[in-house]
Amino acid sequence: MSNVKVIIVGAGVCGLMTAIQLERAGIDYIVVEKARSCSPLGSALSLTSACNYIFDQLGMLEDIHKVSYPCTKIDYYREDLSHVGVMHARDNLKRYGYDGFLIRRVALYDIMLSRVPKEKIHWGKRMVSFRQDEKSVEIECQDNLDDDASIASGAEPATITFSGDILIGADGAYSSVRRNLYKDMQAKGITLPKSDLAPLHFDSDCVIGVTDVLSAEEFPILKEKSGDFWVIMGKERVIQVYLFTFAEDRIGWQICGKMDKPVEYEEKDFRFTDWKPIAADELCNIVRDYKCPFGGTLGDLIDKTPKDRLSKVMLEDKYFHTWYHQRTVLMGDACHKHLPFGGQGANQAILDSVHLVNQLYGIPSNSLADVEKSFKEYYGNRSTNARDVFKSTSMVASILNARGPLAEMSRFVVLGHCPDWFNNLGMDGMNSDRPILGFLPPPPGKGSVKAKPQVVAAHYKPGTAVAAV
Ligand SMILES: Cc1cc2nc3c(=O)[nH]c(=O)nc-3n(C[C@H](O)[C@H](O)[C@H](O)COP(=O)(O)OP(=O)(O)OC[C@H]3O[C@@H](n4cnc5c(N)ncnc54)[C@H](O)[C@@H]3O)c2cc1C
Structure with a gap:
């Protein structure tokens, strides 16, 4: 076990999963998060079989x-509810060892937060800059004064610094760690790929809602207890509505619509796209009269959604090629931001965390050479699969977003008439990387499809398991 001290910036899925694993590894760490507390916004996450290995290994699966609910398919419909086709995940248990599942985002956060000691998370601290050298890394944070009362008071934010051996940027698509890292590298004369420096490009809006608890008499679909998705695609407008049911007898919905004027955002605008409760009438009004597969119209579901369970985000995708330098490393959305159409962003973030923690467990010392070597291994083990999945997600988005007769035809073939082997090929790609922690007993799950071989820095020896938290 190593004696490095780790600073994680961001308490999202990626940051918290990393924290839980470092806790089990007995590695010293803190988490710094700009939000003052865990935000209850957002709706569902669909997580694949590949992620179940680490949840099982960490003893989280029972709570989850x-x-x-298990997720076994995505059904696609046109606006008039005529069926386009289906993408199956029904063989996942057999092929990859576990079923995927659909979980309310807040429920997953509660489970993750219950496994990280409270004193390890520093809430309300926004990382603004860092410096790193041969010996250490130090970050500077400001008290996050984002709330209206603090802004109105005109108070200057207090500054606080933290230092350690390793800095992990798990701070999402507008990663402050990434921006500072790239500046640091450029200042040292390192040339970065052009695409890494280009601003994020947005071309879709997304409104997300979760209804009140509903009666299963009025919505019999709730009795099915399934985590499957229904997707309704607009005929003229490039719009998709995702519907799903939750274990708490609520229905979640997500409207993704192409913007009339795509925009590019520079770093000064990055806060604009945080999840926020917001008036979202425009997109809602477009789909209000669409028929709902559970009866009535989508407007009925929207009306059963309290305003504080509505949020809006803008959608972008980008794969960054530069993931680390010296003592700083990126994970999750900070280095690969997926569109939500393939439901892969959080999955990939979790897989990143397992690969990186395996490396950190085996790191021989906190010297710069050893730190850089472990990041290189992490990148080598993880980046190819992350990039392949990123490409597949972008392809799914283009198939769903295209309009016209040719596009209809391709959806008819890909979704409606694709043979099982083709469907399985896509699923194999998403589930081929199934990393586990080398220092804990392996979980029982096993699939008929072989996982990508895994390189771990230290191997579990019976009798050496770290106690469950
Ligand atoms: C509508 C929608 C639906 C989705 N559905 C799915 C799905 O079904 N399955 C799936 O796998 N993925 C899905 N995703 C993607 C998924 O939400 C993201 O990929 C995932 O949340 C990324 O996790 P992360 O921890 O890397 O980043 P984030 O979740 O963005 O977390 C980053 C954290 O860092 C904090 N932070 C940012 N800057 C700073 C700073 N300077 N200092 C301190 N803290 C900071 C933020 O407040 C945040 O808490 C969906 C996304 C959207 C928009």
């Missing part, structure tokens, strides 16, 4: 099963 209590508040999630």
Whole structure:
């Protein structure tokens, strides 16, 4: 076990999963998060079989099963509810060892937060800059004064610094760690790929809602207890509505619509796209009269959604090629931001965390050479699969977003008439990387499809398991 001190910036899925694993590894760490507390916004996450290995290994699966449903398919419909086709995940248990599942984002956060000691997370601290050298890394944070009362008071934010051996940027698509890292590298004369320096490009809006608890008499679909998705695609407008049911007898919905004027955002605008409760009438009004597969119209579901369970985000995708330098490394959305159409962003973030923690467990010392070597291994083990999945997600988005007779035809073939082997090929790609922690007993799950061989820095020896938290 190593004696490095780790600073994680961001308490999202990626940051918290990393924290839980470092806790089990007995590695010293802190998490710094700009939000003052865990935000209850957002709706569902669909997580694949590949992620179940680490949840099982960390003893989280039982809690997850209590508040999630297995996800076995995505059904696609046109606006008039005529069926386009289906993408199956029904063989996942057999092929990859576990079923995927659908869980309310807040429920997953509660489970993750219950496994990280409270004193390890520093809430309300926004990282603004860092410096790194041969010996250490130090970050500077400001008290996050984002709330209206603090802004109105005109108070200057207080500054606080933290230092350690390793800095992990798990701070999402507008990663402050990434921006500072790239500046640091450029200042040292390192040339970065052009695409890494280009601003994020947005071309879709997304409104997300979760209804109140509904009666299963009025919505019999709730009795099915399934984590499957229904997707309704607009005929003229490039718009998709995702519907799903939750273990708490609520229905979640997500409207993704192409913007009339795509925009590019520079770093000064990056806060604009945080999840926020927001008036979202425009997109909602477009789909209000669409028929709902559970009866009535989508407007009925929208009306059963309280305003504080509505949020809006803008959608972008980008794969960054530069993931680390010296003592700083990126994970999750900070280095590969996926569109939500393939439901892969959080999955890939979790897989990143397992690969990186395996490396950190085996790191021989906190010297710069050893730190850089472990990041290189992490990148080598993880980046190819992350990039392949990123490409598949972008392809799914283009198939769903295209309009016209040719596009209809391609959806008819890909979704409606694709043979099982083709469907399985896509699923294999998403589930080929199934990393586990080398220092804990392996979980029982096994699939008929072989996982990508895994390189771990230290191997589990019976009798050396670290106690469960
Ligand atoms: C509508 C929608 C639906 C989705 N559905 C799915 C799905 O079904 N399955 C799936 O796998 N993925 C899905 N995703 C993607 C998924 O939400 C993201 O990929 C995932 O949340 C990324 O996790 P992360 O921890 O890397 O980043 P984030 O979740 O963005 O977390 C980053 C954290 O860092 C904090 N932070 C940012 N800057 C700073 C700073 N300077 N200092 C301190 N803290 C900071 C933020 O407040 C945040 O808490 C969906 C996304 C959207 C928009």
